[in-house]
Amino acid sequence: APAGTRGISLFLVPKFLVNADGSLGARNDIGASGIEHKLGMHASPTCTMVMGDAGGAIGYLVGEENRGMACMFTMMNQARLGVGIEGVGIAERAYQQALAYAQDRKQGRAPGTKSDTSDAIIVHPDVKRMLLQMRSMTAAARSICYATAVAIDVSERAENAEIQGKATARAALLTPIAKAFSTDIGNEVASLGVQVHGGMGFIEETGAAQHFRDARITSIYEGTNGIQSIDLVTRKLGANGGESVWSLLEELSxxxxxxxxxxxxxxxxxxxxxxxxxxxxxxxxxxxxxxxxxxxxxxxxxxxxxxxxxxxxxxxxxxxxxxxxxxxxxxxxxxxxxxxxxxxxxxxxxxxxxxxxxxxxxxxxxxxxxxxxx
Amino acid sequence: APAGTRGISLFLVPKFLVNADGSLGARNDIGASGIEHKLGMHASPTCTMVMGDAGGAIGYLVGEENRGMACMFTMMNQARLGVGIEGVGIAERAYQQALAYAQDRKQGRAPGTKSDTSDAIIVHPDVKRMLLQMRSMTAAARSICYATAVAIDVSERAENAEIQGKATARAALLTPIAKAFSTDIGNEVASLGVQVHGGMGFIEETGAAQHFRDARITSIYEGTNGIQSIDLVTRKLGANGGESVWSLLEELSxxxxxxxxxxxxxxxxxxxxxxxxxxxxxxxxxxxxxxxxxxxxxxxxxxxxxxxxxxxxxxxxxxxxxxxxxxxxxxxxxxxxxxxxxxxxxxxxxxxxxxxxxxxxxxxxxxxxxxxxx
Known part of the structure; x- marks a missing residue:
């Protein structure tokens, strides 16, 4: 095979082989080892796969030989918007939880009042600010992800070639923004969610910390947010003299x-x-x-x-x-x-x-x- | 005792009592229960203390009765600068680790080159940007904390009353900034440290994630950063018609x-x-x-x-x-x-x-x- 990424092929390597009559066959020579201890996403284990310890695993080529990198990018391109939505989802859950806590948790009094009893912390302007920040950033990220999804749909379904072409360019432009901006926001909102909970946010039992831990991978996987930014500048802005940016700016104007x-x-x-x-x-x-x-x-x-x-x-x-x-x-x-x-x-x-x-x-x-x- | 915080007193409750002759006495009726599972700071356990399960614990009043809140603030005021420095310390460690990794980890090639071998990721402008962001924010926070420490020293040691008074006002003004700005920076730098490590940053073994987890409490304890901001605006800016702010602005100018x-x-x-x-x-x-x-x-x-x-x-x-x-x-x-x-x-x-x-x-x-x- 050629050196580097040009020599990568994609294989399907099943856990069990299949007999000629379709019944379940022998255990294939593949197994998981070294499950990683991760910061978050504990429901999705990450591990090293070991093949060939007992003579060799059987795999089936998917697609063409040496085209594995291209296959991987089919997944990756789809996943970018999906990960953006993951950022929105974590942010939304973190917001709902923080909002409920802020209405329940009593501490201090509303500014300027002298009641004998404590007020819920949502009366404080600084808490309102945090909650609004969470909610508005989540809403903005969601809108961008939805606009990206609309562009993808139109690019796949439009019958008019010009409309289809514009939608394809729009989807290409918005995808790195949907991925990186939404996941940055997922992290920021999850962190604010911990902050609204105060000391309780640092205790795992509360649940706020899990969002904070889980969100952290979304800025990294399926192309780090730095890679998304480079893609935006070099490939998306750079295409056709910035045409897809100018047409979007006109709409926004x-x-x-x-x-x-x-x-x-x-x-x-x-x-x-x-x-x-x-x-x-x-x-x-x-x-x-x-x-x-x-x-x-x-x-x-x-x-x-x-x-x-x-x-x-x-x-x-x-x-x-x-x-x-x-x-x-x-x-x-x-x-x-x-x-x-x-x-x-x-x-x-x-x-x-x-x-x-x-x-x-x-x-x-x-x-x-x-x-x-x- | 009066209701609320005015009725709190501070007690020392030892694990072992002391006999009249100074030798180690009986086990006091106090024990830890319910150790919390925390996001970070695992070397510093947090737990509920239980007293009186076996008839009653013996405690010794510290300071005056009903003055416990004031005693607590003696600790809290000292701790604020200390926590700011904690933010700086975590940031510095996260930076050193990310810098070492960026010089070691090979991935891709320097922009515009076509070598057969990969380059260390530090050649990429976006990685340089992250490292500079980490280093410059850490340096800025450190300078602010040091300036706060200098003001505290002068306020305690100056023999000239006017110099002492100004230093006291300066220390009061800078303390909430040293605490909140430095710990916000600690969190931001620790998060960038994870990002520089890419997927490896999400694996606990790497160590980058620990800084990210540990730093998160520093924006919360010894008065949340929201409380520091309110203190800055209402008590520090608000004192003497903003005098301590105007004199600092003049120096900075x-x-x-x-x-x-x-x-x-x-x-x-x-x-x-x-x-x-x-x-x-x-x-x-x-x-x-x-x-x-x-x-x-x-x-x-x-x-x-x-x-x-x-x-x-x-x-x-x-x-x-x-x-x-x-x-x-x-x-x-x-x-x-x-x-x-x-x-x-x-x-x-x-x-x-x-x-x-x-x-x-x-x-x-x-x-x-x-x-x-x-």
Missing amino acids: GIVDRVEASNDPAFRTTGIRLRDALDSLGRASRWLLEKLGSAPNDALAGATPYLRLFGSTLGGCMLANEALAAKDQVDDDKRYITLARFFAENVTVQSSSLERTVIDGADAVNGADAILLA | GIVDRVEASNDPAFRTTGIRLRDALDSLGRASRWLLEKLGSAPNDALAGATPYLRLFGSTLGGCMLANEALAAKDQVDDDKRYITLARFFAENVTVQSSSLERTVIDGADAVNGADAILLA
């Missing part, structure tokens, strides 16, 4: 137009933050595109903050879009508006800083050896 | 003057970021001071982003101050300058966003019930 036109005072800062973020994302994208050609290491140095900038902007626009829909369609639209507003004021607001980090940061990153290897 | 005057091109963005951050911190401080009187819940809603803004600005100035000293005194000043620059471009740069979050964010936070309780 339409949402922000409607936020601005709504003249709802509760939307005022939301509109400002989203417009600023779109401008930052546009400038950072153009800068990276130019560097991809002239100084690729400078583009690579900014990949991670660029993905965060993209997710913060996209998530903010999607929550605003949901709030606009709620204003038209439901009575209790206030919660959608507050959620969009909180996300814009607390997460999307970081876009201008992230733009500066992308554009200014490459020199220090690529000069890091002076420190790291000193 | 002197550092930034020298950064700007250095005319070193590597310092250019550092000076811009630090000046912007000082302006943001000043505006946010004035806004909070005004709200403390007129709308305390609005001030409380911004406490956590305010502490982050404070730490990011202070840490950035202190690293720049170290770089200025290095320029005067050592040959390899480049690593100090790069470290200060990276922190300014990646962490301090968030100050303007944090200012906006403090000032704009209160409405959404205090209107959270529309979402949380819907």
Whole structure:
């Protein structure tokens, strides 16, 4: 076989062989050894598989010889959105648990009151902030994952070739963001869930710590979030002169137009933050595109903050879009508006800083050896 | 005893009683039960203590009756800086381990090369970024903790009453920042340490996960970081019309003057970021001071982003101050300058966003019930 990844083939190696008549045959020469002690995901054991201790295992080639890496990427590409949803799922569970605890746990009194009895901790602005942060980040990640799923569906089912082509490009663009941004959020939300529980959060019995432990792998497997960021910058932004980014930015700008036109005072800062973020994302994208050609290491140095900038902007626009829909369609639209507003004021607001980090940061990153290897 | 915390007294309850002649006496009626299963800190068991199962334990009053809460705060105040240093210590260990791994672990090739053999992952800009983030955040937290320790020393030893008074105010101001900012950083750095290790980081044997688990308690105990933020805003900023904040800002401005005057091109963005951050911190401080009187819940809603803004600005100035000293005194000043620059471009740069979050964010936070309780 060729050297390296070009010589990898995929085999199915069953635990039991199958007799010619279809009945269960002999035990195959394969077994698990060395089950790993992992930080989390304890319901999904990871272990070394040992083959050939008793003469040799029988395996069946799947697909073509030397095409194992390509087969693996079929799984990997599917799994990326799946892992993003895993981040959303852990975040949602962590939020629900923290919300219930904050309504139950009594400690201190509401600011400015002097009651003899304690209040539930949810009365404290800092606890409200943590819960809103959890809820709004989870909602933003969920929206991005759903938009990715829609793009994949359309790319597979559309009968119009142009629509299909655009959806394929959209799905390709959104997948690394859905994976990395949602799993970063899964980790952040699970950590806030521990924090809302205070000291009890550190006790495994409470359950908050398990989300924190489980979530940690999602930023790593199926391509680390650093790899997703590099994929976003080099392959997705880099394709067709950034065409799929420009067309998405145009759509998002339409949402922000409607936020601005709504003249709802509760939307005022939301509109400002989203417009600023779109401008930052546009400038950072153009800068990276130019560097991809002239100084690729400078583009690579900014990949991670660029993905965060993209997710913060996209998530903010999607929550605003949901709030606009709620204003038209439901009575209790206030919660959608507050959620969009909180996300814009607390997460999307970081876009201008992230733009500066992308554009200014490459020199220090690529000069890091002076420190790291000193 | 009075109700609530005013009726708490502190007792010493020994495991063994002492006979009149000083020899070891009978076993006291106290024992541990229910050792907790904790996320981390497994070398420090936490358990329920049971007294009186066999007739009653003998305890000795420490200090005055009903003054137990005050005694506890003697420990707590000391512990806050200690826990901040704990954050720094875990971060430093996580960094050293990640740096060693990144130099050892081979995967992929340096961007733009086509060698037959793999390179160590430290060649990748995204890995350099993670390591610099770890190192610069650790260095900033360490500087803040040291400055706090200096202020405490001067407050205890200075013979001049004015110097002593200023040092006391400085120590009081810096303590919640040293505790909360350093432990937040401990968590962030430990998490990056796992990330640098990739899948191996999720395996307990590697050791990276232990730092991640251990660090998690430091944001919680000896007053959660939310409590530190509230202390910073209400008691420390709120004292004497913000006097201790204004005098610190003036000192920091002197550092930034020298950064700007250095005319070193590597310092250019550092000076811009630090000046912007000082302006943001000043505006946010004035806004909070005004709200403390007129709308305390609005001030409380911004406490956590305010502490982050404070730490990011202070840490950035202190690293720049170290770089200025290095320029005067050592040959390899480049690593100090790069470290200060990276922190300014990646962490301090968030100050303007944090200012906006403090000032704009209160409405959404205090209107959270529309979402949380819907």
